[in-house]
Amino acid sequence: MNFYLEVWRQKSPNAEGKFEHYEAKDIPAEASFLEMLDIVNNNLTGTGVEPIQFDSDCREGICGSCSLTINGIPHGPNRGTTCQLYMRKFTDGQIITIEPFRADSFPVQRDLVVDRSAFDRIIQSGGYISERSGSAPDANAMPISKVIADQAMDAAVCIGCGACAAACPNGSAMLFVSAKVTHLGLLPQGQPERDRRVLNMVRQMDKEGFGNCSNYYACEAVCPAGIPAAFIGKMNREYTIASIKEAVGIAV
């Protein structure tokens, strides 16, 4: 298969970027999108053009390194990560536009590489259960309903890629934050820090410059882990209750 690529090239964080035109020739339909870029890069190197810089690591859809916007959609036309997108999804001769994830809080480092450290700082602000290694009770001491455990797992599968924020017209990270708040808030182990967790994480999210949710559901549509936007509502409720408890001095 052959494709015409419009690829965002940007030398450094402060440099001006622009689209460059490349051709991807003789690409096998079974190749993944990133393997297509590998082939293009090897050809570029051959012709003396610096290869396109893009992040990828596990290439099996779980590490969350991919950060490409393809034809305007984070991770491209297939719901799933970019590395799990295969060229047979495209038509021969198609024009494909490739940009980095676009969100104010994810500054471009180079070409298609973005800085998503804001997500790490949000987790650091409260996305954990304070527990010292070696101090835990027996794992079966506290039965947890399968239904609750399954729901917690539905939230815990977030891969932290940032597609939600990149897809949102407001650049909101609320799907990401709500996934962690929901995961830990559902479990009995998460109760002791429940209020402070949601308060701190939402405040850190605001501090990082992410926007608010105004119910576009673009995040849900692109989320490769299938996190439902309903978790955002859950988080808003948790946040409201925790704020009231904080105001009267009974937040945990």
Added chain:
Amino acid sequence: MILDSKIPAGPLEQKWTNFKNQAKLVSPANKRKFDIIIVGSGLAGASAAATLAEQGYKVKCFCYQDSPRRAHSIAAQGGINAAKNYQNDGDSVYRLFYDTIKGGDFRSREANVHRLAEVSSSIIDQCVAQGVPFAREYGGLLDNRSFGGAQVSRTFYARGQTGQQLLLGAYSALSHQIALGNVTMYPRTEMMDLVLVDGHAKGIVVRDMNTGAISSHAGDSVLLCTGGYGNVFYLSTNARGCNVTATYRAHKRGALFANPCYTQIHPTCIPVSGDYQSKLTLMSESLRNDGRVWVPKNAADTGKAPQEIPEGDRDYFLERKYPSYGNLAPRDISSRSAKEACDDGRGVGQSGLGVYLDFAESIERLGQHTIEERYGNLFEMYHNITGENAYERPMRIYPAVHYTMGGLWVDYNLMSNIPGLHVLGEANFSDHGANRLGASALMQGLADGYFVIPYTLGEYMTTQFGKKTDPNGPAFVEAVESTKARVQKLMSINGTRTVDSFHRELGLLVWDKCGMARDKEGLEEAIRKIGKLRREFWTDLKLLGSPNGINMELERAGRVADFLEFGELMCVDALARNESCGGHFRTEFQTPEGEAVRNDDDYAYVSAWEYKGQDQPANLVKEPLIYEKVKLSTRSYK
């Protein structure tokens, strides 16, 4: 050189308890004064960083990914073993210990493995307390499944994403410590060299992958938690960035590399489909709980659709050859059996390199819903990659490189022969012998980080009171300068070939000659060819761009340069071990039925290799394996 494994005295069951009772302690006031450098943020690195920081040490943690949450432990699918005996099926610490020793084909250290089995239960407690959502039964208790090489159900899991959930648990603990200021995290920072001061590991040289800046960090001890070297084969289930550089650089500074030829070829991966492919995708071993492995009995049937081949014409070769373990035979044995079937001309799929993993019988017995619940995401992944629906048509699978049992040599305290240099997780050699059982990698990574190093680190730290290293000393200057020179050299070759082409050629070579089956002639040929390829690399590599700023080709070039040296060491090790054991199968040493022939009289030792200089043969140092508890026997899963 004589290796002292520092195994504590006393009966096997008491060793770890005795050790802990007598372990040297560092007071809180002294812990604060120690800087610990941790390289890698996977299960071993993140759990060690979090736990040591909780204890009061000052930790600096480095990873090459843009976030510690992306370390490749995240991709582990199937589960984690623990001797909880929650299923009341007769499990015990001893059984987990014995299964691991036997699974490793009697080539691991008894005391280490026993300790691993002992702490396994605490790992599950720890993870549940962190909020890891393991699979549960309706009664609210934890669910288990079984894995290869075991006849009990001791594997805990979180759908097909256990590694992800365990890593995110460790990452959350690490994030907590970062927020408290006890850990300083350096993402997108790659270790380039180890710094020795008076023979002790006292720092590292790193390259900032965003700016290209090369600098050094001094500390009181260095912990390498940098994973395995499976990417020497180019195609593997490892992440693209996984590399041997940290451990190999330490090796060049004097750390012994143990058993590099012990590599694990995982039986259930999606077959290779073309030469553009950048990596292979694993299908979790847990699938073998409900999937049956077969090939047609007659080579003539391989082109037929699987459903057209009647039961009588199918060869369920694992069930036939190993009736008591069946489809859950250990990985090395299952992989080799698949290879034999394909070599016999009975492989399926276009390349002929594939066997069926069939769920029809389980779907009939349990219903599709149950299978979906157990493995839904794996079936989806398979569908996405191959375009085939495995609920209707059996999966095609083939073995692929997955894990490396070899690694830097460590003693019981997880310290290498370089004082102060500790090695954890897949990066060390200690627990899996010549073959690792499924669901044991997660167990070992977390055991090392949460429960072993926090106790054993004191043995070294208590010798270091008041000995602060000058971070600008001559050793640091030298290491930084030599790293800069190496980067400069890579950039200035100005040849014609891409990094990728060198890596691919190396990978094919070691896969052919040092993969699932090895022989003397092939290994000698590989050693010659790797040497030639390495010389070509240093004269004909083409690298564009600048060493300043993000340059991923440069990053890869540095890693491939190390693989080009390391690959040779792997073959040298394989050549020196004149026996077949676990993942190391020498075709000269097999029974007429094709089973491995081990040689305990001559090879019951750890091969630890000492670096002797560029293009000099490495020196073999042996650590004899002394078995007090277990009787060495021929491994049988029949």
